[in-house]
Amino acid sequence: MHAHGTDLLPLIGVGVLVVGFMVRLNPLAVVAAAAFATGLAAGLSPLQVLSALGKAFNDNRYVSLIWLVTPVVGVLERAGLRDRAREAVARFRRPGGGLLSVGQLLLSYFVLRQITAALGLTALGGQAQMVRPLIAPMAEAAGDAQAQPRLTPDQRDLVRAHAAASDNVAVFFGEDIFIAFGSVLLIRGVLAGGGHEVSPLSISLWALPTAGLALLIHGVRLLRLDRRLRRADP
Amino acid sequence: MITLDAVYALAGLLFMGVALAVGLDPQERRGLVRAGFYFLLAVSFLLGGQLGDAANGALVLGLVALAAGGALDGTESDRGPRTDYQPAPAWKLFVPALTIPVVAMAASLVLPQIRVGGAPLLSPVAKSLPAMAGLALGVLVALGLAMSLLRRPLTDPVQSARGLMQAVGWAALLPQLLAALGAVFALSGVGTAVSHLAAAALPSPDRFSVVLVYCLGMALFTVVMGNAFAAFPVMTAGIGLPLIVGRYHGDPAVMGAIGMLSGFCGTLVTPMAANFNLVPAALLQLRDRYGVIRAQAPTAALLLAGNTALMYFLVFPKP
Numbered sequence: 001m002h003a004h005g006t007d008l009l010p011l012i013g014v015g016v017l018v019v020g021f022m023v024r025l026n027p028l029a030v031v032a033a034a035a036f037a038t039g040l041a042a043g044l045s046p047l048q049v050l051s052a053l054g055k056a057f058n059d060n061r062y063v064s065l066i067w068l069v070t071p072v073v074g075v076l077e078r079a080g081l082r083d084r085a086r087e088a089v090a091r092f093r094r095p096g097g098g099l100l101s102v103g104q105l106l107l108s109y110f111v112l113r114q115i116t117a118a119l120g121l122t123a124l125g126g127q128a129q130m131v132r133p134l135i136a137p138m139a140e141a142a143g144d145a146q147a148q149p150r151l152t153p154d155q156r157d158l159v160r161a162h163a164a165a166s167d168n169v170a171v172f173f174g175e176d177i178f179i180a181f182g183s184v185l186l187i188r189g190v191l192a193g194g195g196h197e198v199s200p201l202s203i204s205l206w207a208l209p210t211a212g213l214a215l216l217i218h219g220v221r222l223l224r225l226d227r228r229l230r231r232a233d234p
Numbered sequence: 235m236i237t238l239d240a241v242y243a244l245a246g247l248l249f250m251g252v253a254l255a256v257g258l259d260p261q262e263r264r265g266l267v268r269a270g271f272y273f274l275l276a277v278s279f280l281l282g283g284q285l286g287d288a289a290n291g292a293l294v295l296g297l298v299a300l301a302a303g304g305a306l307d308g309t310e311s312d313r314g315p316r317t318d319y320q321p322a323p324a325w326k327l328f329v330p331a332l333t334i335p336v337v338a339m340a341a342s343l344v345l346p347q348i349r350v351g352g353a354p355l356l357s358p359v360a361k362s363l364p365a366m367a368g369l370a371l372g373v374l375v376a377l378g379l380a381m382s383l384l385r386r387p388l389t390d391p392v393q394s395a396r397g398l399m400q401a402v403g404w405a406a407l408l409p410q411l412l413a414a415l416g417a418v419f420a421l422s423g424v425g426t427a428v429s430h431l432a433a434a435a436l437p438s439p440d441r442f443s444v445v446l447v448y449c450l451g452m453a454l455f456t457v458v459m460g461n462a463f464a465a466f467p468v469m470t471a472g473i474g475l476p477l478i479v480g481r482y483h484g485d486p487a488v489m490g491a492i493g494m495l496s497g498f499c500g501t502l503v504t505p506m507a508a509n510f511n512l513v514p515a516a517l518l519q520l521r522d523r524y525g526v527i528r529a530q531a532p533t534a535a536l537l538l539a540g541n542t543a544l545m546y547f548l549v550f551p552k553p
Contacts, residue, residue, distance in 0.1 A: 007423065007426060007427050007430055008427050008430070008431070009427075010419070010422040010423050010424045010427055011424060011427050011428070013415075013418075013419065013422070013424065014424070014458050017506070021505050024523075026301055026302045026404060027404055027405075027408050027505075027508075027512070028297070028298045028301045028302065028404050028407060028408060028411055029298055029301070029302040031298075031408070031411045031412055031415050032294065032295065032298045032411070034415060035414070035415050035418045038418060038419060038422045038424060039418055039421070039422055041422070042421070042422030042423055044421075044422065047288060049291075049418065050287075050288055050291035050292065050295070051286075051287035051288045051291055052287070052291075052417065052418050052421055053291050053294055053414055053415075053418055054285075054286075054287045054288060054289065054290030054291025054292070054293065054294055055287040055290060055291075055417075056413065056414035056415075056416075056417030056418060057278075057290055057291075057293075057294045057410060057411065057414040058278070058282040058283070058285070058287075058290045059414075059417070060410050060413035060414055060417075061238075061242055061245075061278065061279060061282060061410065062238060062241075062242075062360075062362045062366055063409045063410040063413050063509065064245065064275075064279075064406070064407065064409065064410045065241060065242075065245055065366050065369060065370070066369075066509070067245065067248070067249075067395075067399065067406060068241075068244065068245055068248065068369060068370055068373045069334060069369070069373055070248070070394070070395035070398040070399055071248065071373070071377055071391035071392065071394060071395040072330065072334060072373055072376045072377040072380055072391070073331075073334075073394075073398065074390075074391070074393075074394025074395050074397055074398045075377070075380050075381070075384065075386055075390050075391055075394050076327050076330055076331055076380055077394065077398075078386075078390065078394050078397075079321065079322040079326075079327060079380075079384050079386065080320070080321025080322055080327060081327040081328075081331060083321045084321055084322075084324040084327050084328065087324070088324065088328075121339055123335050123338045123339040123342060123365070123368065123369070123372075124335045124336075124339060125335065126335070127509075127510075127513060127514040127517055128513075128517060129331075129334050129335060130335065131514060131517070131518070132514075132517045132518060133331055134331060136518055153521075157520050157521060157522065157525055158525075158529070160518040160520060160525075161515070161518070161520060161525040161526045161528065161529035162529050163518070164514035164515070164517075164518060164526045164529070165502075165526055165529040165530045165533070167514075168502060168510050168511075168514075168526075168530060169502065169530065169533055172495075172498040172501065172502070173495065173498065173537075176491065176494065176495060176498075182361075182463070183462070183463065183466075183494050186463055186466060186467075186494075187466065187490035187491065187493075187494055188490075190466060190467045190470050190471070190490070191470070191475075191486045191487075191490050193467075193471075194470070194471065194475040194479075194486075196475075196479065196486040198486050198487045198490065199487075202487040203487050203490055203491045204491070205487075205491075206487055206488045206490075206491035206492060206548070207491045207492075207495060209492075209544050209548070210491075210492060210495045210537070210540070210541055210544060213537060213540045213541075213544070214533070214537055217533050217536045217537055217540070218533045221532060221533060
């Protein structure tokens with residue numbers, strides 16, 4: 001098994017990525033360099049790497065289609081969407097009458113997002129169309145109301161990061177419960193390829209324990225975030 | 235019949251508009267270089283299907299060169315979005331904002347069912363087309379609604395798209411470029427190399443080690459590739475099926491479901507999954523580009539441990 005030496009050579013691109021991202025070079029240049037490092041190490045010619053990269057870039061254009069939302073999100077933001085989202089938080093009251101905290105607000109969004117994703121409605125959310133214009137400003141407004149006297153710049157970044165994180169975690173560990181989701185079909189296909197026929201329903205049912213665990217872990221972390229914000233940071 | 239090319243053309247027109255807005259702005263420093271980036275992006279979306287692979291590759295290098303040369307650094311929109319007038323009434327803002335996801339979702343379900351003259355309206359070839367056509371329709375409806383409610387100047391959509399695109403900067407292109415890198419990795423045998431490493435890491439193939447290496451391997455492989463879908467077939471064929479199912483008679487459905495979700499734990503912590511982790515950091519103007527990953531990492535670590543335990547207790551047949 002000494003062939004491993006050559007087998008592992010293409011991993012050089014992974015090394016290029018890690019180092020490039022760590023020293024924070026321009027990420028686009030790092031990725032292009034990683035493609036060439038790995039491709040050349042695997043014995044492709046420079047032209048072959050260029051063609052493979054070009055073809056894959058072209059085939060993956062749908063990844064960038066999310067930027068179609070920028071005209072409408074931008075128009076709404078310029079007309080004051082984020083200000084109005086901040087004000088709206090003041091109207092959400094807990095049963096007791098107090099304001100929603102950051103953790104409670106994000107946990108409510110988390111639960112909604114996870115349930116709708118489990119029903120296949122993954123489009124009801126997202127970073128560009130939901131988190132930036134609505135969820136993050138709401139979370140910041142809740143934070144400004146609970147921090148003494150307002151969020152510090154570090155706390156503000158922390159609250160924003162948690163708004164984005166709640167969307168990601170909720171959708172990742174919700175969508176797999178939906179039987180027609182791509183990953184359920186992929187799992188079924190791979191298992192079938194190995195000679196095991198499995199129903200999509202059983203795959204999505206076995207996604208439930210992890211979904212519950214994700215809600216528990218992330219929910220506790222969100223509520224602890226409140227405590228962290230209330231603590232008077234120096 | 236509508237294909238993805240129609241949606242790409244719409245995006246191409248948007249990027250061309252952004253390029254013009256940047257290039258024609260006398261305030262923009264090095265306006266032509268900055269406009270060039272969005273111009274090349276527009277060319278890719280309008281003509282990429284007609285260009286050859288090598289030409290598309292050259293296009294990629296052009297985009298990367300412009301970005302590395304500073305075409306996206308320190309733009310005016312770093313100062314944040316301008317609200318140069320009184321905020322509009324809340325409902326005129328929330329209704330169009332919520333129109334995007336609602337129409338996108340409904341259209342992604344309805345459009346594939348529509349047939350025109352016996353042929354489906356949407357080409358059935360591209361699996362992502364219903365979602366993407368739905369998104370495009372949601373945006374168009376919401377934009378029409380917003381413009382008629384708010385009565386903004388007609389240049390506003392392109393100018394504000396430009397503001398957002400410039401605020402996001404290089405992060406706008408990174409997810410697509412990383413997806414392309416994933417394809418080059420796959421072609422170059424990175425997957426085989428990683429599964430060799432994972433198999434070599436297997437200390438003694440008892441039940442627990444096998445589950446541990448499978449779950450951990452899914453997460454690590456996903457960190458490298460940025461995508462659990464790329465990791466799953468390799469790890470499952472290399473470790474999951476022969477050992478967990480083959481040797482210890484584990485339940486393949488349990489293994490598959492929890493294995494994939496272990497991969498998703500990796501997605502939460504890797505810059506390779508830029509659309510989830512780096513793009514939001516740019517969208518929210520975080521000072522730390524890894525801020526979202528930092529917020530997610532504890533959840534990812536605890537959940538990976540939980541997944542490993544769940545699989546160990548659930549996958550094997552009861553004695």
